[in-house]
Amino acid sequence: MWENVVYTKAQAKYKFQQIESEPENCAPRQVKKAFGPLRDIMIKGKKIFLRDETTKINSYAFDLHMGFILYRVLKEDYGFNERLAAQDEVWRYLSLEILPDLVYERCGMNDQRFYKESRRIWLKTIWWYIHLSWQGTEEKTRYILKNNSSDEILQLVDRLGDGGYRVELTREIIRQLNIDRNSTVPRLLRRVLKLNTARVKLIEPSLSEGGIESYVADLYEYFSKNLSKVEEKSR
Structure with missing residues (x-):
């Protein structure tokens, strides 16, 4: 499956420009069948997070919440590993073809967070943040990360x-x-x-x-x- 993901920076730029023209309607009309469950779980996770009216999508808490979901689903259902996580093509594809509306809601129309800057691609940063902090179980990892902030994500991934x-x-x-x-x-x-x-x-x-x-x-x-x-x- 992953070997078929070919998504160059030029392709990403073109897709980003399309999204830029109508960002409020950037949810993909069609997602490849293999990635449908990933999208469904991530969007459901966002909705669950926002049930609490005191929570904000532009926050460390949201990054942590979605990071754990992304990490768990990619590992358990998609055979994800460090080799794949090091490939920006994968993150560009997920950001622009599978979850563009989620990235937009969190980061706005920021090309660096979609595809342009390797260490700023939002989905990539939250995955690596969880991976680089992993303590053997999600419960233990959540505990050690709960008091951190977005600055810790930036410092660690950079x-x-x-x-x-x-x-x-x-x-x-x-x-x-x-x-x-x-x-x-x-x-x-x-x-x-x-x-x-x-x-x-x-x-x-x-x-x-x-x-x-x-x-x-x-x-x-x-x-x-x-x-x-x-x-x-x-x-």
């Missing part, structure tokens, strides 16, 4: 190294993010990820004493010990 994402390491960084001792440092995830980017050039986390868990704890400890200096620089 930190693509030369060899791609280091998934195990990133999951441990997210796991330790909201430990009580770390909660008082401003923009903590951004700072930790930047420090990690510098350190992994010199240190292999899995080979450090205590392994990845200890390596990540040291990243956070650096900022908890230097909180006063961090706060001074952030003013």
Whole structure:
């Protein structure tokens, strides 16, 4: 199925321009049979989220809600994996041919969020956010992500190294993010990820004493010990 998804950037641009001419009516008239269930589940998920009149579609809560649905359905029903998730053709196709109305409602007519900028494609970012944060079960993952914000999505997905994402390491960084001792440092995830980017050039986390868990704890400890200096620089 996925091998038949061929959707170039030029095709995406053309489709986006069509949608741009009448965005309020951009729901696809026809969806390939294989992707019908995915669309139905995602649209149903949006409606369930909006039953609560206090919730907003332009929010981190919505991104998290839809991210979990997308991650679960693609994994369980579509054999999705990291190799497919790294292909922008897949995300361009899903954004413009299967769920354009959903992307529009969340992001407006923003070409970067539909197809133009690889790390900004909305469906792609919410899938990778869940994947890079996964703690073995949806319940555990929800728990560690509940207090985050849209900035954490941006920071996490943007930190693509030369060899791609280091998934195990990133999951441990997210796991330790909201430990009580770390909660008082401003923009903590951004700072930790930047420090990690510098350190992994010199240190292999899995080979450090205590392994990845200890390596990540040291990243956070650096900022908890230097909180006063961090706060001074952030003013």
